[in-house]
Amino acid sequence: MTARARVCLSARSVCKAYVEPEPFEESAAPAVAADKGGKKAPPAKKAPPKDDKKGAKKGAEPAEAAPADVTGLKRLTAALTRLPALKMLDLGDNRMGPAGMGVVAEALPQLTTLELLAIRGNDLGDEAAEAFAPGLEALLRLHTLDLADNRLGGEGLGYLQAALSQLTALQGLHLGWNPLAGEGAAKLAATLASLPQLSTLTLAGCALSHTGPPPEPAGGGKGGKGGAKGGKDAKKPAAKAAQPKKGAAAADSAKDDEPSEIKPLERLAQAIGSRSTLEVSQSTPLRRDVDIDMLTLTNQWPTHRMG
Amino acid sequence: MEQDWALGDGKEGRDLMLALASSTRLRQLALCNTNITTVQTPKLLGAALPSLTALEALDLSCNRLGAAGARSLAAGLVRLPALTELNLRATALHDAGALELARALVSMASLKSLILRNTQLHVKGASVLAAALPSLTALEALDLGNNRRVEQNFASPPRA
Numbered sequence: 398m399t400a401r402a403r404v405c406l407s408a409r410s411v412c413k414a415y416v417e418p419e420p421f422e423e424s425a426a427p428a429v430a431a432d433k434g435g436k437k438a439p440p441a442k443k444a445p446p447k448d449d450k451k452g453a454k455k456g457a458e459p460a461e462a463a464p465a466d467v468t469g470l471k472r473l474t475a476a477l478t479r480l481p482a483l484k485m486l487d488l489g490d491n492r493m494g495p496a497g498m499g500v501v502a503e504a505l506p507q508l509t510t511l512e513l514l515a516i517r518g519n520d521l522g523d524e525a526a527e528a529f530a531p532g533l534e535a536l537l538r539l540h541t542l543d544l545a546d547n548r549l550g551g552e553g554l555g556y557l558q559a560a561l562s563q564l565t566a567l568q569g570l571h572l573g574w575n576p577l578a579g580e581g582a583a584k585l586a587a588t589l590a591s592l593p594q595l596s597t598l599t600l601a602g603c604a605l606s607h608t609g610p611p612p613e614p615a616g617g618g619k620g621g622k623g624g625a626k627g628g629k630d631a632k633k634p635a636a637k638a639a640q641p642k643k644g645a646a647a648a649d650s651a652k653d654d655e656p657s658e659i660k661p662l663e664r665l666a667q668a669i670g671s672r673s674t675l676e677v678s679q680s681t682p683l684r685r686d687v688d689i690d691m692l693t694l695t696n697q698w699p700t701h702r703m704g
Numbered sequence: 705m706e707q708d709w710a711l712g713d714g715k716e717g718r719d720l721m722l723a724l725a726s727s728t729r730l731r732q733l734a735l736c737n738t739n740i741t742t743v744q745t746p747k748l749l750g751a752a753l754p755s756l757t758a759l760e761a762l763d764l765s766c767n768r769l770g771a772a773g774a775r776s777l778a779a780g781l782v783r784l785p786a787l788t789e790l791n792l793r794a795t796a797l798h799d800a801g802a803l804e805l806a807r808a809l810v811s812m813a814s815l816k817s818l819i820l821r822n823t824q825l826h827v828k829g830a831s832v833l834a835a836a837l838p839s840l841t842a843l844e845a846l847d848l849g850n851n852r853r854v855e856q857n858f859a860s861p862p863r864a
Contacts, residue, residue: 469830
């Protein structure tokens with residue numbers, strides 16, 4: 398894990414090597430109990446429960462107790478705008494919530510040197526997405542955008558759609574673990590057309606085949622260990638998607654699908670299919686050099702924990 | 705040079721730190737998850753760092769350094785003229801450690817990549833870091849992810 402993090406974030410390897418963190422990263426705190434005595438600590442393997450006790454474990458429910466204290470974050474984002482060479486910024490998995498993300502959004506227009514922005518796991522939510530869009534629009538050099546696990550549904554993606562369409566340099570877009578079934582899939586389909594450079598699209602855990610109301614959280618959200626790195630698993634669904642004619646049939650066979658709800662999924666399948674090079678059949682992709690070559694569609698079961 | 709076993713704070717760790725002092729051509733040093741926890745090993749490492757004039761990348765991730773460890777290292781860090789990458793992921797810095805680190809950061813203008821993922825920064829830690837960041841004029845990559853695993857991190861509302 399450490400090596401991976403080092404690889405994906407070393408300044409030289411910029412965006413292409415971006416590897417998503419584990420979908421539900423558990424404590425990466427060192428597996429060593431703090432041993433103040435200074436005696437020979439055996440290489441303990443048990444993680445100390447210490448750090449986890451406060452219920453800081455990602456809960457499915459948004460915390461809405463006292464207002465967030467964003468003073469530290471405000472200073473931080475102000476400082477970020479004074480870094481002239483900043484290309485990669487990872488603020489992921491901080492569960493900032495709408496208030497914190499609002500602060501980040503205010504700084505974005507001044508972070509125009511950014512090529513990679515990772516804000517996964519921050520509970521942005523549909524409403525706050527509206528305020529986020531104008532800032533995003535300014536990041537014209539962005540190659541990689543990780544918006545995974547942010548409670549974004551069709552409404553949120555609708556707000557972001559115009560901004561995303563401006564990011565024509567985008568090569569990697571990570572939208573996994575957002576409830577994008579239905580409307581979200583349709584909005585995404587429309588957006589893909591304006592992203593000619595896009596080669597990596599992650600939609601893992603988006604419950605794309607789910608058509609009912611947002612699913613109940615299932616079992617503490619640990620279901621996602623197969624997570625968002627399923628490059629190999631992606632081939633199968635992508636192959637289906639690459640044949641628009643069969644898209645409907647594929648969706649039909651998907652669990653829990655109502656025929657009336659297939660349309661957005663089908664549209665997404667077509668949008669992807671018109672670009673995908675994963676399909677090795679006769680369908681000739683239009684622009685081989687810029688087409689999606691990595692598509693992740695793993696974990697679409699509707700029972701996964703999601704905002 | 706990749707060292708990836710649990711050095712701990714025993715004799716091996718001490719010997720290695722002392723040996724480092726003569727490794728003047730070392731360019732990358734990875735000591736991730738090597739059980740460097742007590743004050744002594746970070747101190748020895750901190751003392752060895754000024755000899756590593758060619759060091760470009762230092763990875764100390766997943767060692768429970770804490771504020772004391774950060775303090776021990778800080779003095780050495782500022783004397784690494786070639787250092788461009790510093791990885792302190794999961795080093796349990798907390799705000800106090802961030803303060804120690806921030807004191808070093810203001811003199812580390814060549815740094816290009818700084819990883820402070822999962823270091824349990826609070827509001828204060830974010831603030832002291834913010835004060836130091838503008839000194840890092842060459843910084844290209846900054847990772848402040850996964851700092852939520854505390855009761856109140858630098859942005860999130862307190863959890864019930």
